[in-house]
Each structure stands twice: as C-alpha cells, then as structure tokens.
Amino acid sequence: MSFDHILKAIFSALFLANILRISTPLILPALGGLVTDLAGATNIALEGIMLVAAFTGVVVSAYTKSVTAGILCGILSGVLISALLAYFYLYLKTDVFLAGIAINIMATGGTIFLLYILTGDKGNSSKLASGMAPIVHIPLIKDIPFLGTVLSGHNIFTYAAFLLTWLVAIFLYRTPLGTHLRAAGENPEAAATLGIDVKQTQLIAFLMSGFLASLGGLNLSMAYLTLFQREMTAGRGFIALAAVYLGGRKPWGTLIAAMIFGFADALSNQLASLEIPSQLVQSIPYVVTIIALVVYALQKRAQLIERTRRFQERELAKSGGGATGS
Template identity: 75%
Template sequence: MWELVLKGIFSALFVASVLRISTPLILPALGGLISELSGATNIALEGIMLVAAFTGVVISAYTQNVWLGVIAGILSGVLVAAFLAYFHLYLGADLFLSGIAINIMATGGTIFLLYVLTGDKGSSSTLASKAVPVVNIPVVKDIPVVGTILSGHNIFTYLAFILTWLVSVYLYRTPQGVHLRAVGENPEAAASLGLNVRRIRLGALLLSGVLASLGGLNLSMAYLTLFQREMTAGRGFIALAAVFLGGRTPWGTLIAAILFGFFDALSNQLGSLAIPSQWVQMIPYAATVLALVVYSVRQRAQAIERARRFQEKHLAETHAAGD
C-alpha cells in the first residue's frame, strides 16, 4: 500500500502535479509579496481569487471566448483590490478588517450570483465555460521524464515562473520597485523625497490584484474548468504564509509556494489509502503551520549562532589588542 504511494511520489507525473498544484499558490503569493513590501499587505488575496475565478468562468461561458473570460476575470479581481485600496488608503479603514470583510463578501457574493445564474449553489457545471490552452513544448515534450515534468502544463504554470523572474527584476532592478520597497520600509522618508506613498501602495495593491486573479483563474479555467463554491479553499492565506516563509523575496516565495504545493500533491496521493480523508486533507494546512514554526525556530537559532560568532570574533580581537 505504502509502496504505491512512494512509487507515486517518485514519478515524473508527481513532479508535474506538484508544479500544477503550486501554480495557484505562486501567483497570489507574488501578489502578496508585492503588497507586503509596499507596506499594505493584501489580506484579500483569497477573495480576489474567488471573484476572478467566478467571473472568468461566467464570462467565458457567455461569450464562448476564453480570453474575454480571462480578461474579465483579471479586471474583476483588480476591481476588488481597488475597493480594498480605497477603503484602506483613502478612507483610512483598517487594512486587516477591510480585507476580511472583502473575503467574506466574496464567498457569499459568488455563491449568490452562481445561484442567480445557474440555479445551483454548488458549482457552475451547467455553464459551458472555457479552459485556457495547454502548452506542449516542441522537442522538450518528447524527452522522457523531463518532457513529462516540463511540458503539457497550462499557460498559467509557465506564467507563474516567468512572473517570479519579472517581479524579481521589478523589485530590485527598477526605480519603481526600489520606490515600492522604500515606501514599505520607511514611508516618512520616502515621502520626504517626493514619493507619493499612497499612490505607490495603490499601485502595489492593484498589481497584487492582477496576480491573485491569475491564481483564481488558474483554478477555474485550467486546473478545473468550472467554478465551485469556496474553491480557493484558503489558498489566498497559504500564499501569504509563503511570502513570509520565503523571507519576503520573490524566489524564496516561489520555493515556499512549491513546498506547500508538494504537500497538497502528497495529500492527493494519499487519498488512495485507507486513512480517513479528513486527515489527508489536513496535510497541506498542517504542513503550513509546521513550516512556519520550523522557519521561526531556525531563524532564532541562526541569530544566536551569529551572536556567538560575533562574540568569538570580538574576543579574539580584544585578546589580539591586549597582547
């Protein structure tokens, strides 16, 4: 029985599934990262994903055009992010509370509209929604193992990796990215140099809205091809956890998101075992908590180690000076 699981994990198909499952974590996590670094953490990633997932499905079903669905999904997510930005940045509402309110509203709102449009409160299976294309990379797809892992994913998966690189360039190599980080770290100093703190944070929140929307669309137009109630299942929050676990850097965030994706994929594999499914479904979430604990313990240990080395070095210097 366990052999089956192990065999499953050490297969190219499993690695491919990790990448596929990580995608809807990587994309919102990048959005979370940008907003976090700007000093206005986007708590509403979850809600934005949900709204975008829903809108993409509905519009693609009614227009029968997948790209119109994607664009509408992104716009709807950005609109939700704009609401959050407006409440927080312009009306002075608490970021956390506004974010939570938006998440709750998104859950209820999507179910309500789903019912209005389809008469079903569970899923959009009666709508003929579209799926984004899958990319088969020429040549690569024919290489054994590598082809299975790298080729045949939907465009969002490739986009997730490309965007990680782009976000990294944006944050560290462009003046705008440096401004964004400056605003997050010391808004007063940034303002004193003529940077518009509010506008930069607005930009960061809208950008995080785009990225979270892509994550949501990935769920309903690629991973599955329908909308289900509460289909984000906490991914928006796990994405935020990935930001911190990844040390607030793009590549760190990517790796953390893939780590969570791995546990998610693992729980799928274990689904075939005679373990109560609730336990199996718990794995990704428990892993998140565990990873965050391990991370903070490790950071502490590193800090103490640094202190010890510093002290030794200093003692050596003092002795040298004394001699």
C-alpha cells in the same frame, strides 16, 4: 496499495507534474501577497480576489464564448476588487485586516449570490459552458521521456507563474519603482522624506497584487477545473500568505515555499490510497503551513541574533582599534 507503490508513485514523472499543477494556484497569489507585504501592508483579501476573478472568468467566457475575454475580464475584476481594498485602506483609513476580511466575505457571498441568479444553482457553474485556458506543449522538450511529462503539457498559467516570479524579482530588485516599493514597506517615514509618494506606491502594489491573485483564481476555474465552484479557493489565498513568510519574503523563495505546499497537497492525494483516513491526510498541508510559520519565525530570530553579533563584533573591533591608536 502498499507503501512500495506509494514510493514509486511519488518518484514518478506524473507526480512531479502534478506538483507543478497543484502549486500554480498557490504561486500566483503568493507573489501577489509578496508584493503587498514588501510594500508594508498584508493583503489578506487574496482569497476574495481569487474567487471573484475565478467567477468572472467563467461567466464571461461562457457568455462571450471567448477564453481571452474571460481571462481579461477576470483579471480586471480582481484588480478592481484589490483597488477597492486599497481605497478603503489607504484613503478611508480602514484597518487593512478588517477591510480584507470584509472583501473576502463579500466575495464569498457575492459569487454564490450571482451564481444562483445566473444558473439557479448554488453549488457550481456546470450549467454554463465556460472556456478552458490553452495547454502548452513545449516543442522538443515534450519528446524527452521523463522531462517531457514533467515540464510540458501544462496550462498557460503554470508557465506564467514561473515567468512572473522572474519578472517580479526583476521588478522588485532592479527597477526604481520596485526599490521605492520596498522602501515604502521598510520604513514609510524615511521613504516619504526621500520624496517617495508612499500611498501611491502602495496603491500600485495592491493593483499588482490583484493582478497576480486574479491569475491564480482564473487558473482554478479555467484550467485546474473548468467550472466555478462555491468557495473553490478553499483557503489557498491564506496558504499563499504563509508561503510568503516561509519563502523569506523573496520571490524565488516564495515560489519554492508554494511548491512545498503543492508537494504536501499532492502527497496527501497519494497517501489517501493507503489505509489512512483521508481527513488526517488532508490536514497535512495545513499542519505544514503552521510548521512553516514557526520555521520562518525561528529563521528570522536567528538572523537577528546573527546580525546583532556581527554588529557587536564590528563595534568591538572598532573601539579596540581606536584604543591601540591612542
């Protein structure tokens, strides 16, 4: 395929729709990472939570023949795993990174272990007839030529991702609990002196994070694919964390950052048809993530310098005013 074809493919409606599809399992856990990050703790167990939810969803939907039951149990399992992490971190004083690593290891091992027991196969769950999350065709929009292909016909998780970004933004900036949560993360001592129960607030953040990451995991096993594969999250939980930083720790910023990763991923799929070795192309999203970390760091530094400069100017103006006054 020539370069021309690639360019055409990139600007096609299908490609844009593909970005939405690939971004969804990044947006949802990234929102989860955002909530805990703002509450003052890095949840590196997003990966494990996603994996457990993906697995539970597939298994429950296969045995109950109900997609709804699968999704609900998947969410429940992810929230429970997140609660376990929160318990060890908040109440048993385990280092949050080490506890998170342990949870990830347990999720990887546990899902393969159970998969083998249930199906006799360690690779994937293709022997289980698991359910698929419904696909939404938006009336009216679906008939618009270009826009219809891009916006309509996705699974419910994709729409949930955008809706939840909006809800998380409202929660964080327009509700008392959201404000408390950010205060607990910004300065726990100050928050505590104001009467905020920091531990409880952080616990809530972890539960929400578990909920959001679970949806990301379910999206992988019940919509993106319709089976469970061992280690199917493939580092998405960590890329999601990077998206939080790249997005400037803001809900919509996080969503956009996650979509940039989705774009890089979709692009690498397209470029794979060129005569470039696929290994090098596949590493694009990971290189982009590292660049994103650097960009975020530089941004933060620039902000700090700007803030210091403004502060100095203000102080100078004040002292200057004082001098003329006397």
